[in-house]
Amino acid sequence: MENQLFKVVLNHSDEIVRLWMDEVYKNREKDYTATISNELFESTNREFVNVIFSSIENHGQTNGIENFAERLIYLGWPLSYLTDGMQVFRRVTVHYILKQLDAIDVEMCMEIISGVDHWIDPIINQLVNEYSGSWEHTVSLQKLALQELSAPLIPVMDNITIMPLIGTIDTERAKLIMENLLNGVIKHRADVVLIDITGVPVVDTMVAHHIIQAAEAVRLIGSTCILVGIRPEIAQTIVNLGINLEKFPTKSSLKRGIETALELTNSKIVSISDNQQGIEEILDSLDRERGK
Structure with a gap:
């Protein structure tokens, strides 16, 4: 069953990505990403969905997750962008797979949800771990920098x-x-x-x-x-x-x-001015001495 789901997702990746992007853009109006330029938002989303599919294809093993998490921290994006985006991808993928199957029952529906969860949950865990680890490292460096400036002599x-x-x-x-x-x-x-x-x-x-x-x-x-x-x-x-x-x-x-x-x-x-006045007084005194 999992192999069948895997093929459906990969064969229809373009449509799933389109649906995912639509949902993400709808949610954009409700969070801070509304202030981000359309170009940056779209390029980040493209990179995000590429990381997701790359991780699915490689069974959760990819360096792209680590690099992507570090880049988001550098840009100041919140962790909620990752978790919300993954939840949207989970929902869109499940709904799309269900539409592709003509005859399904409750048991098959649960298998589909379980199969998608089997892909998505490890990606979420890795993204959160990488993001948290990179954030802690960044905070520790900032703390050291602040300590150096906190008591200057x-x-x-x-x-x-x-x-x-x-x-x-x-x-x-x-x-x-x-x-x-x-x-x-x-x-x-x-x-x-x-x-x-x-x-x-x-x-x-x-x-x-x-x-x-x-x-x-x-x-x-x-x-x-x-x-x-x-x-x-x-x-x-x-x-x-x-x-x-x-x-x-x-x-x-x-x-x-x-x-x-x-x-x-x-x-x-x-x-x-005081120093100049003092010099002039000394010179006047020397002139008087010479006059004598």
Whole structure:
């Protein structure tokens, strides 16, 4: 029976594909694929149905499924496109086979449905597995990339570095902050480190504890840590929670933090106009000396 079904499907593949495409286009109006260009949608559907028939012909063994799933992830297509498309193919195929047979009974009908399921289910399972595996791999790579950017230490001038923090700080990220902070202080030979929490939405007891630990670790290796970007609502939260930040300086803005860092490193910023004025005063003084 299965061989007979196989021949019917392959011999009438063009008609089955046409019916499948019609159903997919009808469903398109109900999902996000309505925003995709007609050219891309049609080419993707053609590739999809080729993968299905290739898998049926090779009894579920084909590399096309893996490549197709990876391409869909790259394009941002959802998993539902695969599963819905396979269910439509199952339904269209069963209906078409039933129309080709003149005399059928309940038992034969069940055999046809079972035979089609025997082809379709393994393809669905493989597509889902390949899609999920590729997606997990993509997410893991993105997670690593985000971790590299989540706690950067930026040298801004001699002996002064800044660590801007953005987003929520959890335990895992706090460990990364600590590692980057200590390694960066040694690498850049920083005397002062400014931790900017302007982009941290909430500072609770746990976040404050992690920041205090980081500041204490920096102090132990001979540098000073300044906490900057403390907004009024953050300051109120810190006071209400009874968090003690007396062990290291705090400033409301990055500008004030840099001013303090310059004082601690015996440095200052001199404007060009002030510098030019100073040079002119020296030259006038030399002229007066010559005049004497």
